[in-house]
Each structure stands twice: as C-alpha cells, then as structure tokens.
Amino acid sequence: MEKVIENFLAYVKIDTESSEESTSTPSTMKQHDLAGILAEQLRKMGAEEITYDREHCYVYATVPASAGHEKAPVIGFIAHMDTSPAVTGAGVKPRIIENYDGQDIVLNQEKHIIMRTADFPELSSYTGKRLIVTDGTTLLGADDKAGVAEIMAMAEYLLTHEEATHGKIRIGFTPDEEVGAGADHFDVSLFGADYAYTVDGGRLGELEYENFNAAGAKVKIHGRSVHPGDSKDKMRNALLMAQEFQSMLPVSENPMYTCGYEGFYHLDSLNGTVEEASAEYIIRDHDKEKFERKKEMFLRIGGFLNEKYGEGTFEIDLKDSYYNMKEVIEQHIHLIEHAKEAMEELGIEPVVVPIRGGTDGARLSFMGLPCPNLCTGGQNFHGRFEYACADEMEKIVTLLVKIAGKYAG
Secondary structure (H helix, E strand, C coil), X not given: CCHHHHHHHHHHCCCCECCXXXXXXXXXXXXXXXXXXXXXXXXXXXXEEEEEECCCCEEXXXXXXXXXXXXXXXXXXXXXXXXXXXXXXXXXXXXXXXXXXXXXXXXXCCCCEEECCCCCHHHHHHCCXXXXXXXCXXXXXXXXXXXXXXXXXXXXXXXXXXXXXXXXXXXXXXXCHHHCCCCCCCCHHHHCCCEEEEECXXXXXXXXXXXXXXXXXXXXXXXXXXXXXXXXXXXXCHHHHHHHHHHCCCCCCCHHHCCCCCCEEEEEEEEECCCEEEEEEEEEECCHHHHHHHHHHHHHHHHHHHHHXXXXXXXXXXXXXXXXXXXXXXXXXXXXXXXXXXXXXXXXXXXXXXECCCCXXXXXXXXXXXXXXXCCCEECCCCCCCEEXXXXXXXXXXXXXXXXXXXXX
C-alpha cells in the first residue's frame, strides 16, 4: 500500500491527455505510454490473465482468488488512464505539501498562481494532511490516475498477503473516458466480472450510483457576410444568431447556477465568423423525463430560429451519450451496501451523492456490468487547481481491499 503515492507521482508525469477531435480509439496514442507501464508492472507483481489490447489501449488483469474462495463472485475494479483535454496534462510537476496549514497555497510564485481558500473553502478541512498539487500550469491528473494508482496498490497488496481473503479480482484500465469513449471497446465478456466498481470519484467517503443522463449537441449556424458599410437588410451575422440561440435557453439551467440533482445546458465552445459559426453543447439531467424535455426545448429553439431566419440556417446534431445507471444498480443494491459497510468498518463516513457527470461505469452498467463509483481522494478535477490528499489515497487502498473481502463470503 505504501507504493500508492510513489506510483501516483510517476503516473501523473506521463501525458495521457485524450482528444475530443479524434475519431480513433485511443484518441491519442500517448495513452499507450501509461498502458504499457501498467501491463508490465502487473506482470512483475505476479498478476495473471494480463491482456493489453494494443489496438484500443485497454489493460485487463486478474488477481486470483485466495484459497477456498474460488467460487465467490468475480469483482472488478476499473479506472481510466486518460486526462481531460480541458487543461494540458503535459509537463505535470506534482508537489507534496506536508502537514498542510489550511491557508492559501502558492502553486507558482513566479506566475503568481495561488489556490485560495476563499475560492475553494473545502481546503480548510484538509488541515494537517498531505496534499499533492501542481505548479499551477497544468492539471494534476488525479482524475483518474489516483484511481489507477489505488487499484494497482490494492492488487499488489492482495498478491503479497495470503491472509487476505477475496474471490477472483479483475482489473481494468480504460482510455478516453474524458471524451466519452472509455467504454466503446471495453470487452465485458473478456473482463468476466459479475460486478465492478469504477474508482473515479472525489473525496474520501463518496459513493455514487446515480449519474446524469447525458447528450451532446453540435450547432452549426449559417450566416451571410456583407461589407459592414453596405449591410443593412442584407447581413446575417452567424455569431449574433448563435448568441440569440443561447439567450433563449433558461438562464438558471446553467452549470454555474446548479448543483445536486439539478440539470443544465452547457455551452462548451463557440467559434466562428459572420459567415458561419459553430457551437457545442452538453445537456444533462438526472431525471429522464426532464432530460427528454431539455432536448425537446433545445430542438424547438433551433426550429423557431429556422422559421425566423430561413430553413437550414441552424443545423443541430444532437446525440445521447449515456444514461443514469441508478435503474441498473438498484437491482444489485448489495454493491452499495457492501461499500458502505466497508467504509464504516474503516471509520469512513459514507457520503452517497449523485455524480454531476458520468463515468465508464454508467455505460458499463447498461452493457451488463453493474458498476457504481468509488472515491479517489482527488478534488477540483479538470483544472490547474486540481489536488489530491495523499492520506485519503492510502485509506482508499485499504477500502478497496476491504470491499474485495466482502465478496469472499
């Protein structure tokens, strides 16, 4: 277990940023840099049935059941290797803050990048603990290399401690979760687990089995460019029409103003000129009916503006991405009960919260592998102020071992 931090610090230095622009799997070949290392480390620690899918960049392995527990359910633990393209993952320089004092953290003196407690008030709850931060110019990659490191540490512990009781454990590392493609080529049959957990959540104690229903939309707006000096009644400014589209969405249903179970429309990018503009949106809601209504409103707005400006002015390509796994997990609620019991036995307070996002587990649950989500000890994912608590990461390794033991019977 002591290797979890050492491995994590090594993993985050490997650039595995995925790409939303790519149509291949993996979306970036550099994800293989970490996959190859993990496969070799698993081999050296004595894991079995190691499969490295070199075409699609998946790594699978087995920790065999302890003696007498070969007939126990097969449990999987899954994490993703890629990091978000929202902020660069190249040149990560992790730093451990020992005995954190609860004050503002200067990430980069030269560039005056400071993580302030006024902006991130939860920092004060980590007083006295060890925090792992960046130099403020990159993300950290705790999402989800903390999960990767914790699963690897769990595997090594189980392989070197014969007294630990557990059934067969399957391990899976995936690419491209951050761009919504992590489960695209996941081989559920080859993986062969009865149930699984993704290790891709936040602070210690978080346990998640409800996630957003999700859709993505690409909006193309066709304008008409005319010289500004002679444009009256002729010009149609695509950028202003894109702005008009956005203004017709409910102002309060925006990520900046929502939390908990509240859904939203999120304008993720807007590019263009007077002649043509494009916008990309994500649409989210935990409630299926509200989710469907959000999509209907989005399309109605496009239809209304096409009536106003002419058919074909707005082109909308809207596709569902994934669905709320709650309906699957509730049929296998022992996954939540065992995780909560394990936490409580370790003195961890379970915090069952809805995921304001998605995980590979959401899609895997609908592919026949029920898969709720466990904590990693990370915070502020997808940004320069991302950090992880080393003490929590070590505790989570113990939690994974404890959960594995719950299924030994």
